[in-house]
Amino acid sequence: MTTRYIGARIPRNEDPSLLRGQGCFVDDLQLPGMVHAAVLRSPHAHARIDRIDVRRARASPGILDVITHADLDDLGAPLPKLIPHVSLTHHKTQQALASAVVRHVGEPVAFVVADTRYAAEDALDLIDVTYAPLPAAVDLETAARADAPRVHDDMDSNVCAHYTQRVGDAERARAQARHRFAERLVMDRGAAAPMETRGVVAAWAPRTGSLEIWDSTQAPIPIRNGLAAMFHLPQQSVRVTAPDVGGGFGPKVMMYYPEEILVPFASRRLGRPVKWIEDRREHFVATNQEREQIHDAEIALDEHGHIVAIRTVFLYDAGAYCPYGLIVPIVAGTTLPGPYRIPNYHCEFKAVFTNKTIVSPYRGAGRPHGVFVMERLLDRAARELAMDRAEIRRRNLIQPDQFPYEVGLIYQDNAPMRYDSGNYPQCLRRAVDSIGYAGWTAQQAAHRAAGRYVGLGVACYVEGTGIGPYEGCRVTVEPSGHVFVATGVGTQGQGHMTVFAQIAADALGVRPSDVTVRTGDTAAFGWGTGTFASRAAVVAGTAVSLAARAVGEKTRLVAATLLEARPDEIELEAGTVFVRGVPARALSLGEVAAAANPLRFAMPPEWEGPGLEATRYFAPPSATFSNGVHACIVEVDPDTGALEILRYVVVHDCGRVLNPMILEGQIHGGVAQGLGGAFWEKLAYDPQGQPLATTFMDYLLPTAVEVPSLEVEHEETPSPSNPLGVKGAGEAGVIPVPAVVAQAIEDALRPFGIHITEMPLSPDRVRQLVAEARRQPCD
Amino acid sequence: MRLEGTNLLPASVETVWKTINDPEALRRCTPGLKELKEIGPDTYQATLTIGIAAVKGTYAGTLAITDKRAPTHYKISLDGSGGAGFMKGEGTVDLEPQGDGTTLKWVGDLQIGGLIAGVGQRMLGGVGKMLIGQFFKCLEQHLGGGT
């Protein structure tokens, strides 16, 4: 098999139609007789519902239905627990509509269906709900205390899980260590903010008793399976399609958002297609958020600056319910050790309910927190021990000859963490060279002499990717010669239509433009889990490769019969199938496909069935580990706290690169989100749990003006864990950004001796830190 | 949000006390008050249309005066809800003689929730303070003062 397209920077199959505005997103769907829904949401962070009166709304012109919890029957039960964990003692999930209590601003209380969305919103005003406000648990630390208002009153406290992971004996090691430095690190809430909000269209077909659903989701197959169970329908009678999805980033993989139940329910009730599109303000209260953690961490080192022990005890804000379980804090705790040798590790967290929007993974899913803690601890140690910050990292890196490296922890896939491959010193070396670390001290001195405060930061990380349970793929060659690839992972902009086509193209000797990839449609392929955790290229990509190769083998088998040769003499190239060395004895791939499906005569038994088609699955037994180093140069104005990012370097190792252009796109997007989380994006809540940033006026996404051009370099240590040698890359861009920005800002303002222990920052906060430092003499 | 202020009113403590307990004065001076109907002793049903410029919301709810310690202290609370969200305000008022007039000290806690809180945080504090200021300015005029 030639590798012509894997690794090539080819333009995307997705783009011609998307760029011409011919994409089909869920709001583009227009079905005959379709009606529109709106959701009445709680304005209170915590309240009892004493009464819901929908009579005025029901009587309003153009209103077709008003649904409350009382109408839902068994669909009103708490929604499924997605990822249980032995430590998750209170796995609370929400109902599709609240009945007795609302627990966060935005929790759905009623569902209105009308001829138009305008009329539906008019009706929302006419629903009278009598709320009795209750005290809200908002601040994370306060909510964790025993005397805090309880989010769920059948619990003794708001702590729903308490979990500890240990490696070695951190207590003893730290007690005996020469140096110990503690830091308190706070990271605040943020949101994924995909360009497309959520949306669901459902059409109940009474004649066939089937349900067709279009959903802006990252996981259409589990949605189908769950809805089939909930609606007591055969899985085959439910079809879920994720059409073009304008960004997912994690929060769109959730089973189930209330609307994913309510829209099909309404459609069945009314016998008409129903559409619900989330508006942006709703999105800020009704789509899951993430990023709030408080770590009390400590690093212990010997006299040479080698890490002897790391300890962190942290609080994780789960929001009002925790359907998604403990993935985020587990990932945070297992990402923290990073590329460093850490002989003793204690990682303990409490997951805490608060009266705020539900939390589930957002790009990074806890990895940014782990890296922020580790890198801030190393920076603190470097400063205290007067060590160079690149040197302290170098000294503690896992070496290339130490793989596979047992970290000693259990990862989010419940398998032991074993770093499979990587060259951490090489990545650090390259990043440090590219950013100009060697000459930095002199350069910085020159800047300072000119009155400019410029700083450099460098941060390292390791990312667990490509976890199971599995993904599958079916590859089919049609008599036209066109290749069809169907798989279960949906796509939200990752370029799957291209990358999977490249893989199949190489296996079958065709061009990627000869391959059509279909994903996100349960009718096209019904087995899979979804797009999340940087796994699609690894798990689905491998399944594509396995299936395509199997089709290649079948092609050789069939062609051997037709061309009177041995299968191992058959070549596939440029859409033709020929005998090696005898190009005249050839058929087109399409001809072989046609021949493989005869209308008459006995079929050779070794074909094991008709057609050039194969379905394969890949179930990775463990994760495969990417890594990288980011470095940046920033300028800070100490009088205004304004920040400018002058240069940003990424050195990234995700094993074999399938399409460098698509990979760079992923990294660029991740870095932009990371920068947002470092200096701009913060979901502020007031003390009563009212969200204060529910528009892009107040939730600040960095724009093309704030995000610099990135310098991206690739390092490739192939993964031994899958035949393609690939590792995941979807989240990498975001992971070390807050850490590297914090270090760079500290470096820029070193004359003031400021110390950064929080994310995100802001001009006000930076200026405050400078002012505080000015009031106290620095070392 | 927590707001507080002090106003010097040109009347005796007794006169000021009477005025701030008088539903007529409340009716006249509460910004945006459309309806104030007594439903019990010191308890009123209230409807307010309140906001700034084009941004207005209608809130229906209750105004109550409690913790009365004549003639120097009471607590006033106002809560209402409507399409734009809900509001809940609680304030204590203390009167002290000051020469021929009265110093009125108020300390309040104002909670705004719903739509307007999520979109208007930039101006909520300032506008809230301004509206409360309007209330006291009106009282001042009512009492015969005025600039």
Add this chain to the structure above:
Amino acid sequence: MKPARFEYFCPRTVDEAVDLLARYGDDGKVLAGGQSLVPLMNMRLARPAVIIDINRIDGLGDLRERNGILRFGALTRQRAAERSPVVAERCPLLRDALRLVGHAQIRNRGTLGGSIAHADPAAELTAILSALDGEVTARSARGTRTIAAADLFVTYLTTALDPRELIVEIRIPALSPGAGWSWMEIARRHGDFALAGVGVVLVIRRGTIAEARIALTGVGPTPVRAGAAERLLVGHAPSDTLWTEAAEAVRAAVTPDGDIHASAEYRKHVAGVLTQRALREALSRTKEAA
């Protein structure tokens, strides 16, 4: 985010528009660029019963200069003013401030009259009008009147205009010959509302400051004309010490609100920092007047 029901009118002349305003004033809103009004309506924060769309009134978007005064029709698009050679030559302070109003797409639709009538506490145009002692002409069914900048801005989102009045013209004096100018603001991102913004004009004669104008936005419910700071400057020779004093005077003159983006203390501090920097930049642009 769909607006509530409203009735729509599209007058073709100013007379028609003011007639409609006379009839619907309290319940109606004028639609010009729509860049502030339409989001408020979509979020149902504003529910005007009547929209009076003035975008098709001829002649309301003209820009002329006469006798040292720039006269803008109320419907002049911000982008047109920003790119006008007349503005660049006669009032570059206005041009520089306009460049920071939102983004180009917003300025393509947003109008000078609309921005001034909307009176956002962090707007650039209201501060420019204050700095340069501009004025607006407003028409209603009862007649025409002129309102000076000093009398125009009342509080958050509120001007002295009656709901039945329509701004028809904005007049801004050109900068004096040889004047230096500077507009500086700090925002969280390019195009965002200013956390604090300062516009400065300086005229130097025989080595001393003959004229000083300082106006700020984002530091209170209305634009602030820092008269005390201006008086500190006039008659003195420029110097860094003088700028520092002016900055302190500006700080003393402003009582900003804090919000989730920046505290009151930050805005006050930065107002002073920007004033100093703007004075420095304005000085560098002055040409000694005869």
